[in-house]
Amino acid sequence: AKEKSAIFIIFGGSGDLAHRKLYPSLFRLYKSKVLKDHFAVIGTARRPWSDDYFRETVITSLEDYFDDDKEIMEEFAKHFFYQSHDVNDSEHYIALKNLAGKLDDQFEAGHNRVYYMAIAPRFFGTVAEHINSEGLKTKDGYNRLVIEKPFGRDLDSACELNGNISKAFPEDDIYRIDHYLGKEMVQDIPNIRANNPKLEQALNNKYVSNIQVTLAESIGVEDRGGYYETAGVLRDMIQNHVMQIIGAIASDDPKAKEAKVIHKNKCDLFASLKELSPEEVDTEFVRGQYDTDKTGEKKAYRQEDNVAEDSNIETFVAGKIEFNTDRWSGVPFYVRSGKRMPDKSSRIDIVLNDKVKELGIRPNSVVTLLIEKEDGNSILINGLNYKDAGQDFIEFPEEAEFDNAREAYESLIIDILSGNRVHFTLWDELRSTWKYIDTIRERWDSQTPEFPNYISGTMGPDAAEMLLERDGNSWIWD
Ligand code: NAD
Numbered sequence: 001a002k003e004k005s006a007i008f009i010i011f012g013g014s015g016d017l018a019h020r021k022l023y024p025s026l027f028r029l030y031k032s033k034v035l036k037d038h039f040a041v042i043g044t045a046r047r048p049w050s051d052d053y054f055r056e057t058v059i060t061s062l063e064d065y066f067d068d069d070k071e072i073m074e075e076f077a078k079h080f081f082y083q084s085h086d087v088n089d090s091e092h093y094i095a096l097k098n099l100a101g102k103l104d105d106q107f108e109a110g111h112n113r114v115y116y117m118a119i120a121p122r123f124f125g126t127v128a129e130h131i132n133s134e135g136l137k138t139k140d141g142y143n144r145l146v147i148e149k150p151f152g153r154d155l156d157s158a159c160e161l162n163g164n165i166s167k168a169f170p171e172d173d174i175y176r177i178d179h180y181l182g183k184e185m186v187q188d189i190p191n192i193r194a195n196n197p198k199l200e201q202a203l204n205n206k207y208v209s210n211i212q213v214t215l216a217e218s219i220g221v222e223d224r225g226g227y228y229e230t231a232g233v234l235r236d237m238i239q240n241h242v243m244q245i246i247g248a249i250a251s252d253d254p255k256a257k258e259a260k261v262i263h264k265n266k267c268d269l270f271a272s273l274k275e276l277s278p279e280e281v282d283t284e285f286v287r288g289q290y291d292t293d294k295t296g297e298k299k300a301y302r303q304e305d306n307v308a309e310d311s312n313i314e315t316f317v318a319g320k321i322e323f324n325t326d327r328w329s330g331v332p333f334y335v336r337s338g339k340r341m342p343d344k345s346s347r348i349d350i351v352l353n354d355k356v357k358e359l360g361i362r363p364n365s366v367v368t369l370l371i372e373k374e375d376g377n378s379i380l381i382n383g384l385n386y387k388d389a390g391q392d393f394i395e396f397p398e399e400a401e402f403d404n405a406r407e408a409y410e411s412l413i414i415d416i417l418s419g420n421r422v423h424f425t426l427w428d429e430l431r432s433t434w435k436y437i438d439t440i441r442e443r444w445d446s447q448t449p450e451f452p453n454y455i456s457g458t459m460g461p462d463a464a465e466m467l468l469e470r471d472g473n474s475w476i477w478d
Contacts, residue, residue, distance in 0.1 A: 004417040005038035006112040007100045009136075011127050012119035013043020013054070013082065017148065019061040022118060025409040027062050030076045034414060038110065040103040044085035044096060054082035079107070087123045093134035100136065111141025114416055121150055125164030132168035144416055145169045147176050149240055150231065151425075154441065155434040162427050171427065175416050180241040181423040182408030183346075185371045185378075186248055188397075190262075192369070192379070193254035195397035198359050199367065200254065203327075207356045209364075210332045210468075211249065212349040213242050214477050216341040220290065220299065220456070221315070226306035232313045234287070234444075237337040239437040243270065244425065245371070246333055249348055250323070259421045263429070270432035274322040274329075281443035288316030288461040290340040291452035298340070298456045312449055315339045318464035319440070320471075334468055336475070340456035346371035349476035361393050366476055 008026075010018055029035045043054050055077035062073050083099055085092040104111060115131055117124050124147060130136075137143040145165065152158025165174060180186055193200045202208065215237055221228045228236070251265040276284055289311075291300045301307060301315050316338030323329065347370050354363035368380040379396060381389035386396065415423055453461045459478060468474050 001032075001034045001414055001418070003036045003038065004034055004414075005108065005110040006114050006141075006417055007104055007107075007109045008039070008041040008114045008116060009096060009100060010041060010043050010116045010118055011085075011087070011123070012045055012117070013041075014045035014047055014049065014057070015118055017118045018043065019057065021407075021409045022116070022413075023058050023061055024065045025407055025413055027066065027073070027076055028407065028410050029413060031068070031072070034417070035079075038108050039079055040107050040109060041080045042083055042096065042099060042103070043080065044083045044092075046084060046086055048084045049082045051080070051082050055080050087119070087126050087130070090130065090134055093130045093136060097134060097136045104138075109141075111138040112417075113138055113141065113143045114146060115144070116146045117148055121148075121152075121161070125161055128165040128168040142419065143169070143173060144419075145174050146416060147174065149178065150235065151176055151240075151430055152434065153230070153235060155431065155438050158430055158434050162430075166427075172421070174424075174427075175412075175421065176425045176427075176430070177412060178240050178244050178425050179408045179412065180244055180346075180371075181425070182410075182412040183371055184406065184411070185369055186245060187411070187423060189248040189369065190254035190256075191397045192394075193249075196394050198361060198393040201359055202352055202356050202361060203250070203350070205328055205331045207352055207359065208331050209351045209353040210334060210471075210473050211246075212334045212347075212351065212476055213245050213336070214345060214347050214349070214475075215241060215245075215337040216343065216345045216477075217339050218341060218344050218457075220301065220340050221304050221307070223305065225304040228315075229307055229311060229313055233315060233317045233337050233339070234437060234440060238317055238319070238335060239433050240425075242335045242337060243429075243433045245348060246321070246335075247429070249350070249369075250328060250333070252327070262422055263426045267426060267428040267432070269323065269325070270429050270436075272324045272328075273432060273436045274324050275436065276439050278439070278443045278446075281440050284467075285317065285319035285440050286461060286463040286467055287314035287444060287449060288318075288338065288454045288464070289313065289449070289451035290315050290338075290454055290456045293340075293456035300452050300456075301339075302452065312451060314444070314449070314451075316341075316454060316460040316464070318460060318467055320467060321436075332471060332473070334473070334475070336460070336464065338460050340454075341459060342457055344372070345477060347477060351473070351476065359393070362391055365391065367394065368476065 058077050059073045152161050247266040251269045256262050289301050292298050302311050318336040321333040350367040352365045357363050370378040379386040386394045
């Protein structure tokens with residue numbers, strides 16, 4: 001990619017996300033010369049730090065990920081500046097504006113601004129409004145607002161948040177990050193579909209028995225118990241990441257290149273989610289919370305730090321999602337995400353039926369897309385690498401070959417700097433998915449679960465297996 005120019009203003013510049021994800025990604029972009037001479041990063045947070053101290057923290061976090069010479073890290077860090085800031089104080093925005101203007105002149109950054117919310121979600125609206133009202137936006141460059149998850153905690157709060165930010169920024173300038181959309185395999189799904197006509201021909205209710213999306217983690221909540229108590233897997237993984245992955249595999253017209261068309265197709269798909277009645281929640285969705293492991297050594301969720309002893313937050317969800325479209329009606333999308341499962345795994349399993357014979361595909365084949373980068377560019381057919389599977393209905397499209405170097409955040413930041421909105425989520429998509437998720441949440445909140453109900457290191461509660469057995473199906477990853 002060509003060199004880009006911008007001033008980044010990172011709200012929450014002293015935080016965990018900034019140090020673990022953003023600065024390492026910006027450094028990678030610096031090494032690949034996407035960021036070179038014409039950029040600067042302003043970190044803002046409450047603490048009164050000097051530029052020098054801020055730069056030290058940036059370099060320290062880089063040292064965890066890179067073994068480059070310190071010299072190049074120091075050169076990079078010269079682009080970093082710190083401004084202490086309280087989100088509610090108007091004057092601080094003026095100071096930010098002046099600093100950004102000064103740095104824009106110094107680095108010739110083309111009057112482009114990226115406002116990045118690496119801050120608690122309750123501040124998103126306030127910050128966006130102040131950016132607008134205190135005149136931080138430039139006239140002759142772009143002004144893009146980047147928002148991290150969680151985007152609300154239900155439909156109402158998401159609407160409110162969206163109302164606040166869209167008073168300050170037009171939809172086209174809002175980049176809502178779902179970092180799964182930054183993962184190479186997820187980005188390549190449309191390519192894979194578009195380049196494999198037989199597979200694409202099979203992707204509908206005539207030939208698909210079911211589709212399974214699994215996002216499994218082996219770790220527990222670690223030190224994020226406090227956050228997790230406000231979330232749970234349903235909000236943290238299903239509403240956003242799992243839905244977006246389904247969007248990539250199931251929306252129409254994978255050949256579409258234009259962001260507007262791609263988004264419309266995804267919006268249409270999510271608008272056709274088959275709503276659940278409260279009673280259907282009981283039969284179509286399963287929740288779980290981890291207990292200790294078989295040896296009794298690991299902490300149960302309720303024993304984790306900052307977690308209530310009687311917490312009813314779920315650390316596991318499995319469910320059956322359906323769509324009311326000509327293409328997909330009748331096809332179950334089984335989804336599953338949990339902590340303390342046997343391994344880390346992110347995968348899509350497409351289970352074909354016996355009619356695919358007429359397309360020249362071996363009956364009942366299973367096509368698996370492995371989403372984690374560590375798995376390389378893997379497509380499996382019946383558990384074998386697609387090249388060794390003895391069935392030639394899938395070729396990995398050449399232009400999609402993984403370079404296996406790009407982190408999700410790195411790729412998303414390039415998109416933000418290029419104005420490419422394809423891999424970000426639209427408000428309409430979130431509205432539909434929240435609406436769907438709220439029904440489940442409300443039902444669950446009205447009942448008391450029997451937690452904990454699965455042993456750490458297992459596939460979750462038995463009910464998650466029965467959910468599929470009942471339909472004559474079973475989990476492929478088991
Ligand atoms: P964090 O607590 O580590 O950092 C929060 C930052 O906000 C700090 O820099 C803090 O100084 C600043 N801040 C707090 N109150 C402020 C105020 N009144 N005025 C100005 N600045 C203030 O949090 P984090 O883990 O970095 O998360 C930041 C955001 O990113 C959250 O919305 C979180 O949900 C989201 N997120 C984080 C991760 C992650 O891996 N950490 C992953 C996905 C999304």
